[in-house]
Amino acid sequence: MNVIVIGLGRMGTGLARKLDRQGHSVCAVDQDPERLEELGEGYTGRKVAGVGFDRDVLAKAGIDRASAVVSCTTSDEANIIIARIARDAYRVPRVIARMYDVTKAETYRRLGIQTISTTDWGVRRACELLTYNQQESVFQVGTGEVQIVRADVPALLEGHPVRDISAVGEVKVVAVSHNSETFIPTQGTVLGHGDVVYAAVASSAAGKFAHMLGKSE
Numbered sequence: 001m002n003v004i005v006i007g008l009g010r011m012g013t014g015l016a017r018k019l020d021r022q023g024h025s026v027c028a029v030d031q032d033p034e035r036l037e038e039l040g041e042g043y044t045g046r047k048v049a050g051v052g053f054d055r056d057v058l059a060k061a062g063i064d065r066a067s068a069v070v071s072c073t074t075s076d077e078a079n080i081i082i083a084r085i086a087r088d089a090y091r092v093p094r095v096i097a098r099m100y101d102v103t104k105a106e107t108y109r110r111l112g113i114q115t116i117s118t119t120d121w122g123v124r125r126a127c128e129l130l131t132y133n134q135q136e137s138v139f140q141v142g143t144g145e146v147q148i149v150r151a152d153v154p155a156l157l158e159g160h161p162v163r164d165i166s167a168v169g170e171v172k173v174v175a176v177s178h179n180s181e182t183f184i185p186t187q188g189t190v191l192g193h194g195d196v197v198y199a200a201v202a203s204s205a206a207g208k209f210a211h212m213l214g215k216s217e
Contacts, residue, residue: 001024001025001067001068002024002025002027002062002065002066002067002068003019003024003025003026003027003066003067003068003069003070004026004027004029004058004061004062004063004066004068004069004070004086005019005026005027005028005029005070005072006029006030006052006069006070006071006072006073006082007029007030007052007071007072007073007074007078007079007098008028008029008030008032008035008036008038008039008072009072009073009074011072011098011116012028012030012070012072012073013028013035013038013039015070015072016028016039016043016045017039017040017042017043019045020042020043020044020045021042025045026043026045026046027045027046027047027048027061027062027066028043028045028046028047028048029047029048029049029050029052029057029058029061030049030052031049031050031051031052032049033049036048036049046061046062048060048061052071052073052078052082053078053081053082053085055085055089058085058086058090063086063090063092064090066086066090066092067092067093067094068092068093068094068095068096069082069083069086069092069094069095069096070095070096070097070098071083071086071095071096071097071098072098073098076097076098076099076100076101076104079097079098079099080097080108080113082097083095083096083097083108083113084111084113087111087113087155088193091155092155093154093155093156094114095113095114096113096114096115096116097113097114097115097116098115098116098117099115099116099117100117102115102117110179110180110194111194141200144203145202145203146200146201146202146203147200147201147203147206148174148198148199148200148201149198149199149200149201149206149209150196150197150198151196151197151198151199151209151213152195152196153191153192153193153194153195153196153197154213154214155193156214157191157213157214158191158192158193158195159190159191159192160190160191161187161188161189161190161191162176162185162186162187162188162189162190162191162197163187163188164212165191165197165199165209165212165213166187167205167208167209167212169202170201170202170204170205170208170209171199171200171201171202171205171208171209171212172199172200173185173197173198173199174198174199174200175197175198176189176191176195176196176197176198177195177196177197177198178192178194178195179194
């Protein structure tokens with residue numbers, strides 16, 4: 001996974017080091033070159049000095065091929081700007097922003113931006129989110145042969161109809177949440193940015209549904 005970590009305070013530094021140790025391709029970005037050097041000799045990833053929302057800096061960091069961007073600067077506003085640029089302009093699949101004002105978290109989740117807070121917990125949670133397949137069982141029917149699964153619509157399926165994540169007798173999308181409103185879709189309903197789908201999935205088809213979402217189970 002190619003990950004860009006922007007902002008090397010305690011959280012960003014800890015996250016960059018941990019992801020690098022786990023074998024991911026990491027690029028650390030900070031406007032202070034000294035903080036880049038503080039990553040230490042054990043850090044084997046790339047380093048880019050500059051402001052995190054500068055597009056030239058993001059290009060140098062390789063955002064066009066990034067799997068994920070985590071913005072950990074000390075400013076909520078900067079983190080959201082960076083996250084939205086990554087999500088909207090570059091279509092980065094996974095975007096996480098550190099938030100000091102946790103009351104804004106739900107608003108940004110609807111925009112497809114995950115949020116984290118507090119340093120030690122945040123490092124662990126960011127690692128979880130980067131490896132999370134963005135689908136979860138919310139209800140089991142009967143003895144578990146069928147599950148109602150909630151899944152965030154990935155960028156690669158935006159603009160696609162519901163039928164693209166359906167399979168007769170195995171997977172059926174029963175509801176879509178769009179801009180805080182939830183409705184029962186038709187097979188032709190087009191999925192949009194930030195949508196969440198709820199699907200009835202046969203337990204035997206869990207892997208197929210994950211594959212439809214472009215993820216491994």
